Amino acid sequence: MTNAWWYLLIGLLMLSRGLSKTFLQKLPFTPAIIYLAIGFLLGPSVLHLFYFDPIKQSALLESLAEIAVLISLFSAGVKMPVPFRLKKWQLPLRLASLSMMITIALIAAFSYVVLHLPIGAGVLLGAMLASTDPVLATDAQSRYPGDRDQLRFTLTCEAGINDGSAFPFVMLGLGLLGLHDLGAWGWQWLLKDVLWATTAAIVVGITSGVIVGRTVWKLRGQQYKHDVLDDLVGLGLIAIVYGLSLLVSAWGFLAVFSAAVALRHTELKLAQAIGVKPEQLGAGVEQPQIAADTETLPTIVSAEALVFKEHLERLSELMLVLLVGGMLMFDFWNWRTISLAIFIFAIARPVSVFIGALRTNTPWRIQGTVGWFGVRGIGSIYYLMYAIQHGVPHAIARDLTQLTLIVVALSILVHGISVKPMMNEMEKK
Incomplete structure (x- = not known):
């Protein structure tokens, strides 16, 4: 496909997506399935109008x-309810640590015993596919800032x-393949890749989020003394936090998430100091009245920038899922790739969630739903490309590419079809 055809295709998809928002919301499945189908149709498996080689185009x-x-x-x-409370955050923290490690171990064992991959490649594959996706799982995630639905x-x-906490295990897999220095008995990996990179990411993220939140609040003031472009502030915060994380060898994904939580916490804390209740700052509430003797509350970055970020999310979802469809070939669909997907969806994810949820008093229906919605997607694609860029041998790279792409494609299909009916049913209870 020439550049002209690419512009036409992407333009038509974006225009159709924008005009059909209401229609797509009524569909029993997610729009990602449509993007995947279009990419598959145009790709090498059917019309062969384009082929996006994931290894050659990995960068x-x-x-x-x-x-x-x-x-x-x-x-x-x-969107996270703040302030941070350990009891509230206990389950997701355990899922992103204990459950994720169990998932990685199970996938690595399956890859070694059944798929006959080297143990390093198995650990690497486990790390790629253990993290759940924040891009494609939107329909199962919080709908607005402060959404307190437990599921x-x-x-x-x-x-x-877990998009950040999976990174140490990506490095472990690369190390076992001889592509990253783990140090004697893994001490360098433990100290640098696990302890330092994780702690530094949280510190960088929280510090940056607090500083930006307080700075914007002071600039705006309670009477709109200074105008601020929320979208650019949000994008700037993402870029600065990620850049700082790279400079100090911290996990940038975890830092950006921490910065967003800290930003919202800071803004809500400042708002509460002048009498605003947290629920007044939810979705669809603009400039809430805070008291009879005060002016309206300044808009806050964490809420105002969210709409723009979600539009960028939808655009990136469209582009990348389309490319995933265009990377699929018929010979990728074989017993190895399909058996791995079934193992992850039916065994590794539910078992790891069950163990992670032990003694948390989480209702069985929530445990079961969380165990099913371990959506794999763009995060897995990123880790795959990261590994390829770090010199994974060609034969292993091809194997990992086939396995990852089919798991992601099947996740888009099975989770995309089941998410709306299951979430609607859960909300009725």
């Missing part, structure tokens, strides 16, 4: 997926955290 795909995940993590972070909160928070 470009890495950048595109990286941007999409960063924007989605920020959007997820500003949606758990899925959103888990996706926000």
Whole structure:
């Protein structure tokens, strides 16, 4: 396809998506299925109008997926109910740590025993596919800032955290393949990739979010003394936090999510100081009246920038899922790839969630739903491209590409078909 045809295709898809919002909301499945089908139809499996080679184009795909995940993590972070309370966050924290490690171990074991991959490749594959996706799981996540639905909160928070917490295990897999220095007995990996990179990410994120939140509040003041472009502030915060994280060797995904949570917490704390209740700052509430003797409350970055970020999320979802469809070939669909997907969806994810939820008093219906909605997507694509860019041998890269793409494609299909009916049923109870 020439550039002209690409512009026409993307333009038509964007225009159709924009004009059909109400129609798509009524469909029993997610729009990502449509993008995947179009990409598959135009790709090498059917019409062969284009083929996007994930190994040759890994650098470009890495950048595109990286941007999409960063924007989605920020959007997820500003929706979190704050302030942070351990009891409220206990389940998603356990899912993003204990459950994720169990999932990685199970996938690595399956890859080694059944798929006959080297143990390093198995760990790497497990890390790629253990993290749940903040981009494609929107229909199962929190719908607006402060949404306190336990199921949606758990899925959103888990996706926000584990895209960063999976990174140490990506490095472990690369290390076992001889592509990253783990140090004697893994001490360097433990100290640098696990402890330092995780702690530094949280510190960088929280510090940046608090500073930006307080700065904007002071600039605006209670009487709109200074105008602020919320969208650019939000994008600037993402870029600065991610850049700082890279400079200090911290996990940038985790830092951006932490910054978004800290930004919202700071703005709500400042608003409460002048008498505004947290629920007044939810979706669809603009300039709430705070008291008879005060002016209207300044808009807050964490809420105002969210609409723009969600539009960018939808654009990145369209582009990347279309490319995923265009990367699929018929020979990718085989017993190895399909058996791995079934193992992850039916065994690894539910088992890891069950263990992670032990002694949390989480209702069985929520455990079961969380165990099903371990959506794999753009985050997995990013980690795959990251690994390829770090020198994974060609034969292993091809194997990992086939396995990851089919798991992502099947996740888009099975989770995209089931998410709306299941979430609607859950909300009735």
